[in-house]
Amino acid sequence: MRFTDEHAAFRSSVRSFVSSEIDPHADAWEEAGVFPAHDLFPKAAALGLLGLEYDPQDGGEGADHSFQMIAAEELGRSASAGVAMAIGVQSMMATPSLARYGSAELRRDYLAPAIAGTAVASIAVTEPDTGSDVARLRTRARRDGDDWVITGRKFYITNGTQADWICLLARTSDEGGYRGMSQIVVPTDSPGFSVARSLRKLGNHSSDTAELVLDDVRVPVSSTIGEIGRGFQQQMEQFVIERMYAAYSTVGACDLALERTRRYALEREVFGTPLASKQYIAFRLTELAAQVDLLRSHNTAVCEAYLAGEDITRSASVAKLTAGRLFRDVADTCLQVHGGAGYLEETWTARLFRDARLGSIGGGADEVMLQVLARMDGLPA
Template sequence: MRESFYQESHDDFRDLARSFVSREVEPNLEKWDEDRLIGREVWRAAAACGLLGLRTPEEYGGAGVPDYRYRCVLTEELSRVGAAAFASSLAINEDIVSGYLINLGSADQQRRWLPGMAEGEVVASIAMSEPGVGSDLRGMSATATRTADGWVLNGAKTFITNGGSSDVVLVAARTGEHEGRPRFSLLLVPTDSPGFSRGRTLRKLGLHAQDTAELFFDDVVVPLDSLVGEQGRGFHHLTHQLPLERLSIAWRGLAGAEAALSWTLDYVRARTAFGQRIIDFQHTRFRLAELVTEVDVTRAYLENLVSRLNAGHLDATTAAKAKWWATELQQRVVTACLQMHGGYGYMDEYPIARAFADARVQTIVGGTTEIMKEIIGRELAAGRST
């Protein structure tokens, strides 16, 4: 018998997370969608419950627990109520920006930003995507020029999660060239910096509560110590952080698929047509059997990768496999589940309708499915992967 992925401490954490989600998240979902913004108070409430800063060292106000399974639990509980927007926004703070600060940030950078993030007072964003560039990060045109006074940043970014509300932005920008190839660096930019401005908060197909914005940098000057990691090594740093980022997206895909199946099973067991329950039709049972099996197999695979991440052995190519597979699975599951709801599946009052729209970005964000396959394919062509 396979050993349980979760232990008693994770079960206790789930009770805490479920109580928080029921009290602070679920009642606010409709309002956040209407406002197209997640209330800042929920960040502080999450921090008060000990749900933020899980990996952040205790000296900076966090829990100092690197075990990613706790983040998996919180993602599942948010997915259970259809809070995909908040789950995604949290991942930027908890899995991405904090990861750069913990692994690459200076002591001063860590002291300045990590406590506020763990307390729910600081919301962060990461700015890589640019207009017209898409997944081609080497095509970035934003520049940061080093001067005696600091870095002077110019350029535009788009599709930035938390971009409309963030207090600090981790920006990728060109800082030079080597042998005709651009070199990138990462800079921390407080959003109250002169020359920084926000453009539109973008209206999206789904994830309406999550503020996604355009950002502009017009001769923004930040101190020399705003550099995160090494100058010119930004692309290397980004690549090093990708396993966690892509596993985070993959787990949201899995959790979203499991939630959709749970809602659908409840629906088809209760709903009747032509004198019998929807689930009593053979086609319904067969389709559900297929979906449940695919989800169970995917969970086993991702659980293995979380264990590898915890042990420090998850590589970028394997994370790319997880990302494309789990997010494409999410598309298949959510689409099939909506179909089983019939006309009600098209109504916003049913969570499956919102999940259908929210899930669509999953195969795009963090690198498209096609980019994931290209990464895997290059490794195969080079004989470095099987």
Template sequence: MQFTDQHNEIRRTVQQFVEKEVNPHVDQWEEEGIFPAHELFKKAGDLGLLGINKPAEYGGLGLDYSYSLVAMEEWGLTGCGSIPMAVGVQTDMATPALARFGSEELKQQFLAPAVAGDMVCSIGVSEPHAGSDVAAIKTTARKRGDDYVINGTKMWITNSTQADFIVLLANTSDDQKHQNKSLIVVPTDTPGFSHSPRLNKLGMRSSDTAQLFFDDVVVPQSYRIGEEGKGFTYQMMQFQEERICGAAMTIKGLEQCINQTVEYTSQREAFGKPLLDNQYIYMRLAEMQMEVEALRAMTYRACEMYVNGEDPTLQASYAKLKCGQLTRTIPSDCLQFWGGQGYMWENPVSRAMRDMRLTSIGGGADEVMLNIIGKTMGITAKR
């Protein structure tokens, strides 16, 4: 990919924002189990960081997705995974379909405030029994006059205890399971909506995650995004941005793990010499850096295809699978080189290992990515 001065300026803006507005507070937010989403998102929105590839008429910068990519790469410099993930939900998971298929009314009422940082949003897809198997969701939105009456539950929803609206995937008919779903905007102040206390997660501690409940929640049918019955298709399209975004935001975090480990092992001595002087350690760290560079190339290629109007599904699946694998192995192997220090809760590599473990589960598990790749190769089992 060819980057311009504008790409580089966006990189610098995110780097400075993370350094000034995020990292000084990360330890406190991690301890508290939540970060002030409205306050932080408003600051990011004022800099244009929540709508880089969104239309200018709704407050975005109107740039192509490559500019969003470099921003997400720099968000990875955050000292925890929670904040980049929360931002990614706002920019690349909950709002792409709204920007592309939403009515003018919906864009003015919900997209513009999300871009400005005046509203926090979530994407409501997963359910207790339906994570990777999106078609198996049970939440319903039944027509009543000009309204939808929504009943069901959603699980593991990021930003949800602070969200102003949820972009919800629900069954709007009894048609075939890939043709009966619609995306609907649900304001969280609507009667009948509630959420559980924050879920107690292994990592991503400062990201507020909860189970959502919809008990006869009534919203206008005009809050539907695009055509009825096209929700599954819209969500599959939305997943491509999510997967490219997810891969991009891990690159700098993985590099930080490597760099912090290089620094530690160059100073820590054992048996009369720095740990880094052991051939196995420096060769393994070199191998890790090569793998991260391969991930960067895969991610850039997926983005390039997306920007050029090509279908990025296969390449995005490659990148998502690669980052899922690397986020399991690199933090764990780096932690090993820290010895007992790495086993401490406050250690940055320990936090990265806990936070990044989600990568191979969320946004399409590694096994789902392998299935997509296998289907493309024509080698998956016939049903």
């Protein structure tokens, strides 16, 4: 893929947004355990970050996926991984199904405000005792005339305390397993909807993560995204895009971490010589940079395949698996090179180390990615 001057200008604008609107506030937002999404998202929307690939009729930019890849890479360089993830949820996780399958009314009432940043969106799939096993989903939407009456709980929900609406996956029939699920837009001001608690996490502190309760929440059946009973299939498509956001943003995060660590190794003297003169240090940092280059190349190939309309399920799973493990290796090495200083909370390496661990869990754990790939290879995983 050959990037144009337009791509370069867009990358520069996103990097400027990160350095001016996110990084100066990162420490305070981490300490608070939340960031002001309703203040930040309109600023992100002004750059088109929340609707890059969406139809201009819905308020989107009408750009192609290559711009989304660049945006994710640059957001990955943020000092606050939690904020970067929250923007990713808004742009690549909670809204793709709505943009593709939603009715004109749903797109007008929910997608357009999300693209404009005036409404915060969230994706609600995971439940307390199901984790990645979506087939065991229990939240139920019972039809009552022209309404759904929804009961259930959702867990690990990013943007959950601030969301104005959620893209909910619920059972809408008695069919078991992967059948009989639907995606439904649920406004969070609906009677019976509540945030049970905000969850404390190892990392990504500035990202508000919630447990949600739906107690006979009533919404119109017309709030269903796409076809009733096709929610699982639509959600799987949405997961593929989510996993690519993780892979794209990992490249940006790793690039910056290695850049900062190389600079430190060149400046830090140990036994009379720069730390970078130690062959193991130099080779390890170089090896990791090479692996980041390989992930970037793979991501670019996936982006091109997606633009060509190809099925990227396998390549996205490879990207997600690789990104999660590589991010952990980079974070661990950067902390190690910084030594005792790297272990201090006041050093950026400590936050990176904590934040990176989510990469192999969120959006589909490493083991789930391996299961997907094994099945595609004909193995009975």
